[in-house]
Amino acid sequence: MVSNEEAVEEANGDSFQAVRQRLRDRSKKVAQTKEMLSKQAVQTREILSKQAVKIAKQAEEHERFINKVTHLLGVLGFGAFCFVLGARPQDIPYVYCLFYVTFVPLRWIYYRFKKWHYYLLDFCYYANTIFLVMLLLYPKNEKLFMVCFSFAEGPLAWALIVWRCSLVFSSVDKIVSVLIHLLPGIVFFTIRWWDPVTFEAMHPEGTARRSSWPYVEDKSYLWTWLFVVPLAAYTIWQVLYFLIVNVLRRQRLLRDPEVMTSYRELSKKAQKANNIWWRLSGLLGDQNRMLMYTLFQAIFTVATMALTVPIFLSYEMHVVFQILKVSASVWNGGSFLLEVMPRQVILKEKRKSETQPLQTQLVQSDGKPLLVDDLNENGSQQNLLSLLEASDEMNSSAEAEPQPS
DSSP states (O other): OHHHHHHHHHHHHHHHHHHHHHHHHHHHHHHHHHHHHHHHHHHHHHHHHHHHHHHHHHHHHTHHHHHHHHHHHHHHHHHHHHHHHHHOGGGHHHHHHHHHHHHHHHHHHHHHHHTOGGGGGSHHHHHHHHHHHHHHHOTTOHHHHHHHHHHIIIIIHHHHHHTTOOOOTTOHHHHHHHHHHHHHHHHHHIIIIIOHHHHHHHSOTTSOOOSSSSOOOOHHHHHIIIIIHHHHHHHHHHHHHHHIIIIITHHHHHHOTTSOOHHHHHHHHHHHHTOHHHHHHTTTOGGGHHHHHHHHHHHHHHHHHHHHHHHHHOHHHHHHHHHHHHHHHHHHHHHIIIIIHHHHHHHHHHHHHHHHHHHHHTBOTTSOBOOHHHHHHHTOHHHHHHHHHHHHHHHHHHSOOOOOO
């Protein structure tokens, strides 16, 4: 009897050990799988980063030819867009969706190479993503339409004027920046006033005639969906942006000052110009400039969203506003072509002329390259450093930077 109990206990012990061993083996396999997947993710990220760098470098090497092609395609595309706007306004939302899903991923590749990719966390991309969802998944949702209308004709539209976005057909980056802010307003203008489907919604069969689409019950309904709800959605974005940029990625940004964000770009320009915005942002001290920037942006958002209410109610005012936005973009583009671009060309030519003597200094009369000792003997090392510094400074000043949203 005792021997049987001992046998049972021994069998139970063996089975327990077997279970433990299986669990250990399974945990080891899971750990190995996680490690393998982690390595594959790192390799994939490195491959994508290398491809992004390669594409961006190739684009810079053929800059002049690309600019000519871009100018041609930009002018033709603008003409085609105007034709579609007049002939089939109901197709404008699909044109916008095609533009967004095509050019925003390409912009990420270019911005990743330039270390500008944190710009894609700005409010304009957040809002445009909501536009895409509304147009493709919920095109007949009247409340969501009003929220999107407030975004498009509020902060995004006024950013064209405040940030001086320039319509320059020879620059893909500038064209995309303008269209990201300009196209949504045109899309919701056509849906609001010109779309035949909207007209049908105003006269549904078997029901009383509606005065408008979306149907506005009263003023409180109007202010709720054009101001209160959009402001709440904006607040959600602001909190997420703060958590990502100022908490989760804070150390990354501190390690690399070349990585640009909207705040860094605006503060750099304001400090250089020493304008009123720089002085106002320093009222609470340099350590609170980020807080003041957030406050100014919130005030700008509240004011521009409030202005969407009269625009929503008046066709005439909405038409004038569209003309104002397009005129501001074209005017800024003309200013860039006539004032900024000539200075950039002069700086580039000057840089080339000053780097040619540098190349001459690096080669001796017998055609052999100079060594460091030769540079010291000839007293040319200091000249070499000064030429390199001047070249880098002109290169950074001539490079066009993106416009914050």
